Amino acid sequence: MPIMTVIYALLLYGAAAVFGLGVSYRVLTYARTPAPLKIPTMPAPVTRTGVVFRVAREVALFESLFKSSKWTWIFAVMFHLGLLLEVVRHLRYFIQPIWFWTVLVQPFGVYGGVVMVVGLLGLLGRRVLIARVRYISQPSDYLMLLLLLGIGLSGLAIKFLDHTDIVSFKAFVLGLLYFDWQPLPDSPLLLAHLSMVAALLIAFPFSKLLHAPGVFFSPTRNQVDDARERRHLAPWAAQLEGAGDEV
Amino acid sequence: MSTSIDLKAATRTFLAQTEGHLATYLEGCVHCGACADACHFYTASGDPRHTPAYKLFPIAKAHRNHKFPFGWFGFARPIGERDLREWEELLFDTCTMCGRCTMICPMGIDIAAIVAGARRAFVAAGLGPADLLAAADSSRDHGSPLGVTADKLRDRIAWIADDNDVTIPLDQAKADVLLTLSSVETMKYPQSVAAMAKLLNHAGVSWTLSTKGYEATNFGYLAGKGAIAKTMVERVVAAAESVGAKTVVIPECGHAYGVMRWSAAAMLGRPLPFQVLHISEFLAHLMREGKLQLTPFDEPITYHDPCQVSRRGGATADAREVLGGFARGFREMTPTGDENWCCGGGGGVQAIGRAANLRYQVFKLKMDQVEKSGAKTMVSACSNCRLTMDESKAHWQWPGGIDSLVEIVADHLVEAPRKTQ
Numbered sequence: 001m002p003i004m005t006v007i008y009a010l011l012l013y014g015a016a017a018v019f020g021l022g023v024s025y026r027v028l029t030y031a032r033t034p035a036p037l038k039i040p041t042m043p044a045p046v047t048r049t050g051v052v053f054r055v056a057r058e059v060a061l062f063e064s065l066f067k068s069s070k071w072t073w074i075f076a077v078m079f080h081l082g083l084l085l086e087v088v089r090h091l092r093y094f095i096q097p098i099w100f101w102t103v104l105v106q107p108f109g110v111y112g113g114v115v116m117v118v119g120l121l122g123l124l125g126r127r128v129l130i131a132r133v134r135y136i137s138q139p140s141d142y143l144m145l146l147l148l149l150g151i152g153l154s155g156l157a158i159k160f161l162d163h164t165d166i167v168s169f170k171a172f173v174l175g176l177l178y179f180d181w182q183p184l185p186d187s188p189l190l191l192a193h194l195s196m197v198a199a200l201l202i203a204f205p206f207s208k209l210l211h212a213p214g215v216f217f218s219p220t221r222n223q224v225d226d227a228r229e230r231r232h233l234a235p236w237a238a239q240l241e242g243a244g245d246e247v
Numbered sequence: 248m249s250t251s252i253d254l255k256a257a258t259r260t261f262l263a264q265t266e267g268h269l270a271t272y273l274e275g276c277v278h279c280g281a282c283a284d285a286c287h288f289y290t291a292s293g294d295p296r297h298t299p300a301y302k303l304f305p306i307a308k309a310h311r312n313h314k315f316p317f318g319w320f321g322f323a324r325p326i327g328e329r330d331l332r333e334w335e336e337l338l339f340d341t342c343t344m345c346g347r348c349t350m351i352c353p354m355g356i357d358i359a360a361i362v363a364g365a366r367r368a369f370v371a372a373g374l375g376p377a378d379l380l381a382a383a384d385s386s387r388d389h390g391s392p393l394g395v396t397a398d399k400l401r402d403r404i405a406w407i408a409d410d411n412d413v414t415i416p417l418d419q420a421k422a423d424v425l426l427t428l429s430s431v432e433t434m435k436y437p438q439s440v441a442a443m444a445k446l447l448n449h450a451g452v453s454w455t456l457s458t459k460g461y462e463a464t465n466f467g468y469l470a471g472k473g474a475i476a477k478t479m480v481e482r483v484v485a486a487a488e489s490v491g492a493k494t495v496v497i498p499e500c501g502h503a504y505g506v507m508r509w510s511a512a513a514m515l516g517r518p519l520p521f522q523v524l525h526i527s528e529f530l531a532h533l534m535r536e537g538k539l540q541l542t543p544f545d546e547p548i549t550y551h552d553p554c555q556v557s558r559r560g561g562a563t564a565d566a567r568e569v570l571g572g573f574a575r576g577f578r579e580m581t582p583t584g585d586e587n588w589c590c591g592g593g594g595g596v597q598a599i600g601r602a603a604n605l606r607y608q609v610f611k612l613k614m615d616q617v618e619k620s621g622a623k624t625m626v627s628a629c630s631n632c633r634l635t636m637d638e639s640k641a642h643w644q645w646p647g648g649i650d651s652l653v654e655i656v657a658d659h660l661v662e663a664p665r666k667t668q
Contacts, residue, residue, distance in 0.1 A: 030271045037509055039357055041350050042561060042585045058355070068281040068351030076279075076353075133280040135295035141278050206315045211354050214275030218355035219268065227509070227561070 005184040008194055009176055015198035022205025027213050035219035038232040044225035055222050059215060075122030079148075082116025085109050086155070093166075093173045110159065117152040120145055140207055147200050154193040164190045252328050257372035261309035261326070264364035270314070272361060273307045275354040276300055282348035282358065287589045288341045291608040299348040299358045302337045305330045306365045335374045338365050340602040343593035344502075345554035350586065359559070359594075366471030375470060376599045383470035387478055391430040392466045392598070397458040403433055404440070404456065411441035414448060419455035424529075425492035425521075426454055427463035427483055429500035431630040439499060439630060442657035443526060449660050450538035454496075460486030463503035464631075468510070469595030480511045487521050495521050496529050499651055501555030501593055501629040508560065525556055527628045527652055531565040534572050540661040541573035548655070549580050549622035551613070551636070552587035553629030566628050566652055573659050580620040588612045590627075592635025603638070610639030617647050624648030626655055 045051045057063045062080075066073045089109030091102045124145045127137050158164050165185045175182035184190075203209065216222065265273060282299035283289040289297040305326050312323045344359035352358070369375050382392035389396050395403065401417065408415040416422070426447065432439040447454045460482035467475025487495050497504040508523040524532070533539050550566055557563040563584050570577050582588070591609030596602050613636065617625050625647060627633050636649050 026274070033268045033270065035268045037513065039360070039509075041346070041355065042558065042563070058353070062353055064351050064355065065279070065281060065353035068284060068353075069279075072279060072281060130280075132283055132289075132293075132295035132298060136278055136280055136298050136301045138278065208274070208277050211275040211277050214271050215354050217271050218275070220349050220352075220357050221355035225561075 001181060002183055002186070004186065004191070005172070005181060008184050008191070009181055011198050012176060012194065015201040019201040019204050023210075023213060026205055026210055027217075030214065030217040035223070035232075038223055038227035039219055040223040040225050041220045042225070044223065046225050048224060051222055051224050055216060058218075058221055064221075072123075072126065075119045075126065078115045078119030079123060080119075082112045082114075082119055082152075083148075085112030086116060086152075093170050094177065096170075096174060113152055113156050113159065117149065117156065120149045120152060124149065144203070144207060144209060147196055147203070150196045151193060151200065154189055154196065158187070158189050158193060162187065162189050252331055252374060253372045254326070254328065254331070257331060257368045257374075258309050258313075258326060260368035260371040261306050261365070262313055264361075264367070265306065265310040265314070269306070269361055269364055270310060272354070272356045273303065273310050276303065276307070276356055277354065279353065282352055285348045285351050287343075287345075287347070287591060287609045287612055288605065291591075291612060292605065296337060297341050299342070300356075302334070302342055303358065303361050303365070305334045305338075306361060306368065309368075331369065331372055331374055334365075335369055335376075338362055338369060339376050339379065340596060340599055340605060343554065343589050343591065343596050345589040345593055346559045347554070347586070347589065350558070362594075363468075363471070367473065368471075370471040376601070378600050379466070379470050379595050379598045380472070382595075382598045383466040383472045383475050386462060386464070386466045387475045390482075391433070391462045392464060393430040393434050395430045395433050395462070397461075400433065400456075400458060400461055403437070407437045407440050408444070411438070411445075413441050413444045415440070415444045416455040418458055419490060422453050422455040422490045422492055424452055424454035424494045424496055425460075425483075425487045425490055426456055426496045427498060427503070428456065428461055429463050429498050429503060429630050431464070431500070431634055432498060435634060436630055436651065438654055439651050442651070442653040443498060445657045445660060446530065446533075446539070446653060449540075449662070450533045452533075455490055457486035457490060459489060460484070463497050463500050463507070465503060465506045466595065466598070468506050469502060469598075473514075476506070477514045480507065480514050483507065484511075484515060484519065492521050494529070495519075495523050497523060497525050499526055499553075499628050499630045499633070499653060501553035501560070501631060504560055504562075505555035525560065525562050525565070525628070527556065527566040527569060528562050530653070530656060531568045534569055539569075539572065539656070541656065541659045542661055544574045544655070544659050545576050546574075546624060547576040547578060547622045548574055548624045548626055548650075549578055549617060549620045550583075550652075551580075551590065551625050551627040551632060552584060553627060553632050554587075554589050554593055556628055557587065558585045566626075569652065569656060570626070574655075576622075578620050578622055580616040580622070580625075582616075588616060590629075590632035590635045591639070592631060593629075597631050597635050606635055607639045607642045610636060610643065610645075613639075614643065614645050614647065622647075624650050626650050626652050628652040 045054050062073055062076055085108055088105050092098045127133050164187045168185050171182040172184045278300055280298055286299050309326050312325045342362045344362055346359045348358050385394055386392050404415050404417050465476055465479045467479055497507055504525045512519050591606040633649060633651055640649060
């Protein structure tokens, strides 16, 4: 077994573990810390179903961002949509036989990569060129953009400049899944691509990338407008009240 | 102000807050900066430090340093004195906690709530604008931020009743409605107090003021002093319980409504034994019941939405319903309702002397809105908005009129003679 295969197999296992455990821990924390008050931004839906639609619009269409800044919205949608296409497209390395809809997106997936990189360049350009955004940007803001750009560009380079043997790469990935390791194709671009993906997975639970699961837990968006009909009582507040009654 | 800063107390208070739901917010912010355009302070000043997301950096820093491995390995620095000194001004002077930024935040982050939390940490560290903190202490010690003690209230009410020829019940044994007052009204806009009395009497409401609990404003909340905030709530609840009030009416004061309507039960630790209505809501109720007879009013007027009543209170429609009943010249400004611009003085900023110039800059947005609407007078349902705007109006020598909802309604009661302007 080539040493690179061993190193990357361990790296990817480690990254997946950090990502899986880290994000689960964060999501559990979010789910267990209910908002102390009813604070939906108005106008808010008055039914649970309405709230599902509201959150769906936020997640799928970035409704609030659209209201606030069209340019940021365009770049954000390009990046996230491109990334989504790429993730779906990359499923072909993980499943055998490949689902038909995964086959269906393959030709669009290539554009997905380009769109994603353009979106990222837009977001990076905005961060660098607009003085007020530059002022509030921290190193991690740039780092995440550069990491994602690196992943996108190395992926495109593998596709268009230095094609990797994707059949043996798929064998490597399936080998990881079934604990039956297969050699990793020897391609510097692929190694770079995988290293950055691993770095992104490891950074995910400790960075602003947490906005992905976090947006679902935003009380200003996921609450029903029924504060006048029923009193909102967070579990911890209910406990306090119980204690108060006994005194 | 003391020169020693208690960093440990600040950090402890920061972290106590992020144990709760605030962590979700702090971890979810992507620093996109979209909130800047929604903030009246940024829009007026163009200073990137006024970007709402930037105001959250110290509390986010404390959170990262203690909860994330960057901190454990020494990559994330703990908050220092410099952080606190720089952000004291940003958190107290440049945020009215109006919540406009949350409307457009892609992550729906309730920035106003985090600012309120961060203020508590600054106060724990011994920081915070002296005048705002003094207003909170005065509320605890004298009953009101402007030193309106129970005795002074009695004098003042007697004078207002006499001067305006109106009956103002004080300390009645029983009443359905307990009216509270903002000391801004008691001391600076006594006509508002008289107007509310006229309206309640006209509608035949059983109501009273109480020396046990009369102050609606809650500077404990605004200054980040939790114990004082709770005391202020307890006084009003005690007063309401002693007269058996089913309804507590909050006067023209935005944050008073927000605190009593939405946060008070959590501070008190039990459900409120009465319903809380803002005076604009209460007037809308009376109007629906046909208890207000008003003469038409044709002057072009518009309505300034107090943030804690409309955007964060949910009573956006009520004042419009009341005005719609008689003000034929009513028109909206743009943006309006839940998206209306802030007066620049909410969240305690009005009480901070050094923030005056910033407030004047913010008022330019309002002048522009009113002028474009074609209205001659802007009506508000918050005496704090009114005071802020009156001061800014004087600074710019702006010719537009600023009036209060209750006064303009009381002036058009059928039986009352019209006030000559």
